[in-house]
Amino acid sequence: MTLSPELLLHGYSIGIFPMAEHREDPEIFWVDPKLRGVFPLDGFHISRSLARRLRRQDYRITINRAFEAVVDGCADRSETWINAELRSHYLTLHQRGDAHSLEVWDGHQLIGGVYGVVLGAAFFGESMFSRRRDASKLALAYLTDRLVQTGFQLFDTQFLTPHLASLGAIEIPRSDYHAMLANAVTSQAEFCVPLDQSPQGVIQRITQTS
Template sequence: MSLSPELLLHGYSIGIFPMAEHREDPEIFWVDPKRRGIFPLDRFHMSRSLARRLRKAEYRIAIDTDFAGVVDGCADRAETWINAEIRAHYLSLFTSGHAHSMEVWDGQTLVGGVYGVTLGSAFFGESMFSRRTDTSKIALAYLVDRLRQGNFTLFDTQFVTDHLASLGAEEISRAAYHRKLRDALLRQADFTGPATPTPQELIQRNTQTS
């Protein structure tokens, strides 16, 4: 199949997303799961251990400063669905303002992050990675807060892993997902506008919503 940034956005708008079998496979296929993973934005579960790590303020949080680095971090594993063509198209979506990254930095070293695509008030989470203990969880905590503050209404995680479920993600039916998607596409949200909270502010907000 021939993919393009425009076709990629259209796929998201109708509830499907692309994957490759592995890094070296040139073939790309569309996925439309019967059970869809979402992250209810008001139910992020911040564990005591994650709150303790956040209080240490060991890392710097940023958005969109090294989108390609986040994508490459997500692909840097034994098995990945991110082939060269998919990588190139997500970089194009980033250039056009339709894709964003939440990044965790230790000095000048990128140690964790998550990236995804935005349409309307929907954020389609694609992948995340961690090079230090809990840095993907930290990225996710800051991402959920940013989506909440930016008036997003849908955080699509595609599938639910045990890791995501422990943080509050859940499965819904395909039909329920499409209803949420249609509503989200009619609304506007802002990914870059919200300020990044301090660790204490982030912990307090999650205490208030949990």
């Protein structure tokens, strides 16, 4: 099977996603978990410490300013599922407007980010990275707020990790995920629009601070 950007999008549309075993493995396989990780868009959890971090505003948030660098940051670890072919396809999807990144900066230094694929009103979160404490949490908070403000219905995280669970992500059965997916991909949302990105606005829109 020859992978292509079109086949990637089709896979996402039917609830599966691609992975490689590691960076140097040329083989790509499709994954369809029995339990799927998702972020309820009205249930992001911001702790008091993260709320304080948000309000400090010693960082800068951008959209699609450094997509390639975000993908490479996500792959810059000892074990990664992003091989060269997947990297190339995600860059192509970004150039076509089907994949997006959110970056966290300290001055001119990229300290964290997250990227994913968009179909209709579904955002498929692929990976994130952090080079500074709380940078990935900041990225996920601002990403969730953007999805809320722009009318997205589904924020897919693929798997549930302890880190994601601490921020409010949950697992749902495959059948429930496919039902949510069917509604989301046939709806419309616009990722790339100017938005209110004030920390207080983010906190108020996406969570109950606890």
